[in-house]
Amino acid sequence: MASEESGTGLPASIETAWGLRERPSKGPRPGLTLARIVDAAVGIASTDGLGAVSMSRVATELGASTMSLYRYVSAKDELLTLMEDAAYGPPPPGDPAKDEDWRAGFAAWAWALRTALARHPWVVSVPIDTPPSMPNSVAWMERGLSCLRHTNLGEGEKISVLMLVSGFVRNEVRMTFDILAVNRRTGDSIETSLASWARLLGKVTDAERFPAVTAALRAGELETPGGPDDEFVFGLERILDGVEALISARS
Amino acid sequence: MASEESGTGLPASIETAWGLRERPSKGPRPGLTLARIVDAAVGIASTDGLGAVSMSRVATELGASTMSLYRYVSAKDELLTLMEDAAYGPPPPGDPAKDEDWRAGFAAWAWALRTALARHPWVVSVPIDTPPSMPNSVAWMERGLSCLRHTNLGEGEKISVLMLVSGFVRNEVRMTFDILAVNRRTGDSIETSLASWARLLGKVTDAERFPAVTAALRAGELETPGGPDDEFVFGLERILDGVEALISARS
């Protein structure tokens, strides 16, 4: 009962993030803020990675004790969820669907999402435990859907397209970030580690059982990274081409 | 020096997985096998989730002590990598590129990959720390590339297409599995939890600031899950359409 006063069924910290729930008038004034806690945690994650975010580390950073954080957040999961939404940040402002070119608007949305996630690459490693219900996530969703407003897609299809593309963006960010993280740890450059990967594959595969891999290796394509954007551009264009084909087939 | 006898630079346990490295002739006979350890770990992950896989739990399952595992695996990461490859399993046999229809073959590859991953949904939560260099990963890669053999794509493009689709498959498996995991934990059915998510969104969004989300909610599309395959089919078709457009544009 006590926890469902507002009827959302949301944890208290999440309700606070939505701006519902005002401070109770009794008791001592809180010495911390959800926002300060989340900021500190985000800072740690950006500096030392998501793995470095522990309750005690966050508390130390704030000059408070570990357990005091639990007055603001009921479990670490909640903190992670809040961090995630902070990392997303609000989507870019403006109405993208003004001009009727859905593709340009939607591509811009994807690029903006990538930029936002790349600023805090650890977000893609936050384990997902609920469907997205945080303010910024929903705002990004609203924004993406509105790009598809003037298409002939059904509502369900719009959502499917949105999930397809946002999944792609997340995945792309995760992959490039993982590679960079490994490189940072080993101290190698991207070229070096790609080359050693290719060398390893060459050692371990033979031309009869792995003809296609061998061909790729011989073409040297596993060793040339291309610009960091290339993979993203390629994938996004393919997906948008596919969506465009669907839209065209409808009209 | 000592660890690089074979020159691959791979950890010992990984070399064992590739079938290089024979058992040293000295010393007592090992009481365990890498394969038995990995099997036990996979069993635990399949039953109780990846989070339940701890060194002590695996050891207990095998009737051995925790520390004995470190004679076979230098760190938990290695065990996870081996588990991952075991979960992938070998790709389906046969030559998919016999008939020249790349799309059918490649789609079959994607479906087979999804089936393989769905059998062990925790694989997608194994943190990635190196480019894939395990026997089964490489075999899947070989297999996917060979489906694209008769297309006019360049080697680099084939790899890009492969990563695009395998990333999509991984993501799709992750999402459906995450949702199922939440449902298992809360005990709700998919319909119930989707409905409560929709109700929550409705409470928290308003029609002026979130017109597109509101429209989707009103259409009721957030509440009808459709078959579990629907989302996968939709995304895969879009991507393949996009790839096909590229291939057609070339000829």
Next chain:
DNA sequence: TCCTTCTGCGTATGACATACGCGCTACTGC
């Protein structure tokens, strides 16, 4: 004024990964 509610936080518990080193085993070179 007193009582309720909320605060910060010390302490304790139980996982967990893993370093270190000891006693033992079984093969190799003599």
Next chain:
DNA sequence: GCAGTAGCGCGTATGTCATACGCAGAAGGA
């Protein structure tokens, strides 16, 4: 046969985590 030695199982210890519990003090409401 016999010593030397590499490889094995594992007990113990360390340090890190998340978090349950409960106390003491603060501040508003009656």
